[in-house]
Amino acid sequence: MHSLPTAGESADGVLSRLNELKKSDGVVEVAYLWKNALDPTAYPSLGRFERDVTAIAASHLRGDAVGSFTSGGTESLMLAVKTMRDWARAEKGISRPNFVMPVTAHPAFMKASHYLDVEVRRVPVDQNLRADVPAIEAAIDDSTAMLVGSSPGYSFGVIDPIPEIAALAASRGLLCHVDACIGGWLLPLFRELGADVPPFDFEVDGVTSISVDFHKYALCAKGASCLLFRDPALRRYQFFSFVGWPGYVLLNSTIQSTKSGGPLASAWAVLHHIGHDGYLEIARHIYDATQAIVEEVHGIDGARVVAEPDASLIAVATDVDAFAVSDAMGRRGWRHFPQLSYEDLPRSIHLTVLPGNVERVGEWAAALRESIDEVAAAPEPTGLAAVKSAVKSMDLDSLSFDQLDQLLDMAGIDPLADSDGPSMAEMNDLLDSLPPAVCAKVLTLFLDRMTRPSQS
Template identity: 50%
Template sequence: MRIPATGRSEAEIMAALEEYGVHDLPWREGGTFAYVYEGGRDVEAVVKAAYMRYLTENALDPTVYPSLLRFETEIVAMAVDHLRGDADCVGNFTSGGTESCILAVKAARDHARAVRGIAEPEIVLPVTAHACFQKAAHYLDMPMRLVPVDADTFKVRAEDMAAAMNESTALIVGSACQYAHGVVDPIPELGALALERQVLLHVDGCIGGFILPYFRRLGAAVTDFDFAVPGVTSISMDFHKYGYAAKGASVVLYRSKELRRHQIFTAATWTGYSVINPTIQSTKSGGPLAACWAVLNYLGDEGYMRFAERTLAATRRIADAVRATPGVRLMAEPESCLVAFTSDEFSIFPIVDAMRRRGWFVQPQLGYMGSRENIHLSIDQSTIDVVERFLPDLRASIEEARGSNEAAIPAPMKALLGSLSADSFTPETYRQLMAAAGTSEGLPEGTTAINEMLNAMQPEVAAKVMTEFFNDLYVSPKAA
């Protein structure tokens, strides 16, 4: 494909944009229980206006655009106050939770080298910690120790974290809340452990950090997880989730400038302009900054409290409905606005396709690392108003899956898949598996078979399959 020889009209371009999006998930209808966080049309209008006003401003150099520096410092100050930090706490605005967490890991690595003299710093984290921490360890070439969690609560135990630590441990991680099951790790116990061992503790509050303080104020039992907990040295929190800012908007916060210093990258040994990067990106649009600042000021504390009250009520309504439905059970009691459920009687993966046929998107999670396969629901403003329509369809889809109780792939095939080794896996193996799933190009129309195949594999083999799939997905479009 080449750049068009001649330009197209604005009308043609806008029509093409609409055409390209025709198969995207219809999130405006409230049927998407993952990925989307929507605060309403009025919020969207404010966010878009602020974003476009600062779309072309470049946050690379705050001395050129002091407005962007002001937005960032005010956003960080609001985040620090929201997470009960003091005047010594600092932070930076990032493109999302993954960047925030990578920066926290980078700061911990460099702090361990500079302050503690550790040549090869390590990170210790629960298997329920977001995969971005494993990504950080991979990118930053840090040894990583994964710790199993309690089989009933899906929370990590401080004693298990302690057993995994050694003299090279630079950072331990806890979640508030963890994404898969919607529960909060015992951060006070992890904080005490961090102080005892003199290591840093990062709390991943990307999905729960913003809304949990409101749930606490509404009377919900919320484990302390923020800077009020001694031993917590850094926190990540997204605004593009339950803060309803435009993607991507997140912050990484530190208890002190002394810690944050190790996050910053500076290069003077080249012939160009001075490079000082507090975050991973250099050039970056001021749009997300302005949009985040705008929505925080537009909704205010009262607006977010109103949203949180509705979200908490809807989460409890959905959790109650799952408890009352035969054949399924909650994975854990939700402590935020994330609900996960499974079945001990039948495969839950057909539920995903059954719901899709009814106009809903629910997210499958595979049964890895001690967690049974399950269905994940992220409760959001856009879904609250459709809960009473959603629940009958969910019950019908569960009954449909329960009634058929037929595996999408036969038992001998599952056994074969389980015996595959990551060491012997090849692109040809991948092509054979995709053909067995009913497709040689992309995913089949239904996802049950592919999910059951992945679920039968060892996690390391499944990772190879998904790598090959994405390697095939991002290729030049075929000529018409």
């Protein structure tokens, strides 16, 4: 591990300026909050904002590309799949196209597959947790229309071999989408600072589209993302229009029709306010903090990084239960996303390094050491032992929603209850013991319970 050269403003100074920015940014967003971005002819300034922010993103990703502003990464990815489907039908004569991606690709692609009724073929990753290109090639058939790679994948922060994936796509006449929602803004800045960032953007031949979020490392208010296309003709398949009714002309560039102009105006203001030099300084602090965190983990007994990250996302596995460690870290003021095990990959806790925590690496590492020691010394939790024992004897795949609802009652899982229920570690442990399809059903029930009207 190495540290990039340091220069300029301190991390505290950067954070102070960002806090000031939130105030002025809020003024801009409120000014456009009630403006409808459905029709840019009604509010021409919103049309100018969109052209400007997408041009900034295209330049940042080294491409002469066109794009559309979206509400977030999920909408960008769903539109990429919608574009692929309609392009395949119109240009390739494939009535039911499929696309191929590694298992580490974001689940928003699965959501797109479900909503749009498009087959997705998921293939294993290699030993470095990057997309396995031979496996991708083996999954291609005559109905395949698109290959997907991530820059980086969310779970482990590693970049897929985009040049190889894009070359394969080009050789077969397929589209190649790069999901750079979380890394597309930061990674070019890392590269400019001297970091060894694998190629992934429009300078890679064969990449046909890229998604990048503004509301992540461009530090814009949510929701702000964009979907970029190398070829304007391809983007036309993203759009939807309809005139076969006695009302107004419906013409949409994105999934939403009516949408607030606030996020777009806010993103435009933030991008211009921070500017390239400001983003570069922020990136410097984030990069150094990421390297420092990885070094700290290497020095902690019973902890390890699951993969050496290319970006600012880190997964940490522990010899003791990672879910219990996550809870213990939470009691110390550090919130992480626990990640369930997957095939031979372990449970882990997930970190996203942000400007607000770059000065606290030492505090975080001390909390991790303390949390691992606490979990190692604690007795094995027994709160859900009876439920886990019962689950082992069930034919889980045949359980109905009503039966799974009873399982939640048995486990005492009620997100709206005033009394203490199982810990998050115990609930994640239960989820981790279930087959993925059953786990998804349980989570659906949990959300259903959480969003029911209050009875009080």
